[in-house]
Amino acid sequence: xxxxxxxxxxxxxxxxxxxxxxxxxxxxxxxxxxxxxxxxxxxxxxxxxxxxxxxxxxxxxxxxxxxxxxxxxxxxxxxxxxxxxxxxxxxxxxxxxxxxxxxxxxxxxxxxxxxxxxxxxxxxxxxxxxxxxxxxxxxxxxxxxxxxxxxxxxxxxxxxxxxxxxxxxxxxxxxxxxxxxxxxxxxxxxxxxxxxxxxxxxxxxxxxxxxxxxxxxxxxxxxxxxxxxxxxxxxxxxxxxxxxxxxxxxxxxxxxxxxxxxxxxxxxxxxxxxxxxxxxxxxxxxxxxxxxxxxxxxxxxxxxxxxxxxxxxxxxxxxxxxxxxxxxxxxxxxxxxxxxxxxxxxxxxxxxxxxxxxxxxxxxxxxxxxxxxxxxxxxxxxxxxxxxxxxxxxxxxxxxxxxxxxxxxxxxxxxxxxxxxxxxxxxxxxxxxxxxxxxxxxxxxxxxxxxxxx
Ligand code: SF4
Numbered sequence: 001x002x003x004x005x006x007x008x009x010x011x012x013x014x015x016x017x018x019x020x021x022x023x024x025x026x027x028x029x030x031x032x033x034x035x036x037x038x039x040x041x042x043x044x045x046x047x048x049x050x051x052x053x054x055x056x057x058x059x060x061x062x063x064x065x066x067x068x069x070x071x072x073x074x075x076x077x078x079x080x081x082x083x084x085x086x087x088x089x090x091x092x093x094x095x096x097x098x099x100x101x102x103x104x105x106x107x108x109x110x111x112x113x114x115x116x117x118x119x120x121x122x123x124x125x126x127x128x129x130x131x132x133x134x135x136x137x138x139x140x141x142x143x144x145x146x147x148x149x150x151x152x153x154x155x156x157x158x159x160x161x162x163x164x165x166x167x168x169x170x171x172x173x174x175x176x177x178x179x180x181x182x183x184x185x186x187x188x189x190x191x192x193x194x195x196x197x198x199x200x201x202x203x204x205x206x207x208x209x210x211x212x213x214x215x216x217x218x219x220x221x222x223x224x225x226x227x228x229x230x231x232x233x234x235x236x237x238x239x240x241x242x243x244x245x246x247x248x249x250x251x252x253x254x255x256x257x258x259x260x261x262x263x264x265x266x267x268x269x270x271x272x273x274x275x276x277x278x279x280x281x282x283x284x285x286x287x288x289x290x291x292x293x294x295x296x297x298x299x300x301x302x303x304x305x306x307x308x309x310x311x312x313x314x315x316x317x318x319x320x321x322x323x324x325x326x327x328x329x330x331x332x333x334x335x336x337x338x339x340x341x342x343x344x345x346x347x348x349x350x351x352x353x354x355x356x357x358x359x360x361x362x363x364x365x366x367x368x369x370x371x372x373x374x375x376x377x378x379x380x381x382x383x384x385x386x387x388x389x390x391x392x393x394x395x396x397x398x399x400x401x402x403x404x405x406x407x408x409x410x411x412x413x414x415x416x417x418x419x420x421x422x423x424x425x426x427x428x429x430x431x432x433x434x435x436x437x438x439x440x441x442x443x444x445x446x447x448x449x450x451x452x453x454x
Contacts, residue, residue: 041174084140090111181219218378229257232321243312274344
């Protein structure tokens with residue numbers, strides 16, 4: 001496998017490898033990646049594997065390959081933007097704290113003290129912060145509320161810092177969610193310089209790739225929810241209060257979105273959890289007026305924001321959010337694309353669509369355990385979209401496929417787009433390229449040493 005990965009990197013060719021747990025595939029791709037000297041992104045499905053790569057596998061390989069310390073690998077472990085603190089939001093809140101309850105005040109104090117010392121802004125450093133903290137959700141660095149280069153904190157922003165670190169790294173470890181979130185932001189921004197956080201790289205390795213299709217489907221899908229409506233009106237209200245721009249017209253526009261959204265979402269078919277929304281046409285025949293009224297309310301909010309006499313930078317972001325919600329709502333209700341499924345999901349508090357069910361936190365109880373409704377459009381086949389929206393730089397016309405098996409596993413033919421390129425190997429097999437081939441002996445010694453150490 002190591003040899004196949006090395007060839008794929010050199011020839012800029014796609015490679016698909018199927019191998020069970022414990023076959024050593026992580027080391028088999030890390031070794032040629034390190035050897036290549038190219039910048040590579042490794043995307044995994046789970047946090048456990050990310051941590052294993054960052055804290056164990058890469059350092060162990062580095063020690064084995066460069067025992068004299070003659071080369072130092074630069075490795076970066078990146079999480080989703082909502083794991084990092086947005087300094088601008090924290091500073092805005094400091095000027096005008098809108099906190100609810102003792103719990104939030106205590107959390108705010110802890111975050112404000114930590115901000116002065118943290119190097120990364122990663123919330124994992126704040127062990128005492130509850131996982132579903134409502135305050136953190138108001139302070140995180142997610143993309144849809146970020147002002148980008150126009151932000152006055154841009155130079156000191158944790159996301160800017162993370163972007164810089166990634167640009168200087170040889171290996172960047174991310175998860176599939178971050179990878180596809182980044183890709184969809186870049187596609188939307190059509191190459192704007194501050195869009196996305198991942199730098200250009202020579203190759204991407206997807207480990208735990210069985211989860212790719214679902215994650216990509218979610219990111220290339222469209223979602224509209226009560227939560228987005230609530231957050232938009234809340235953010236507009238806060239900004240207007242802070243900037244003393246509140247007018248009766250603005251107040252009317254905010255109220256209208258709140259009321260229309262509440263009514264529209266309450267009319268959607270009722271059922272628990274996630275279910276298909278097959279009756280969109282009939283629903284619109286019956287409730288077309290309420291649908292149009294919500295559209296109109298979003299339009300009005302955007303228009304009122306555009307007419308504000310002085311416009312702090314956030315106004316442009318909020319106007320864009322109102323307009324986007326309007327477009328997305330029309331898409332999920334009216335689009336007839338045969339490659340898309342439409343569904344509804346009801347979840348408590350801030351759960352994202354498709355997120356696993358979990359127990360309510362104290363914040364959720366504090367929020368009254370409100371249910372959020374998500375309207376979702378998800379593509380059925382993401383391959384087409386990926387091909388259409390990305391410019392493949394590697395050859396996919398003749399992908400190589402390799403299936404590895406553990407000793408004792410039954411021999412099965414490999415499934416592959418081109419079965420002539422498929423090979424079944426097992427460690428120790430006389431035909432194993434790692435043994436029989438010309439893979440450099442020093443690398444092999446490192447690989448065998450690591451296997452022995454495991
Ligand atoms: S650049 Fe974006 S994430 Fe960073 S501090 Fe400013 S608004 Fe927050």
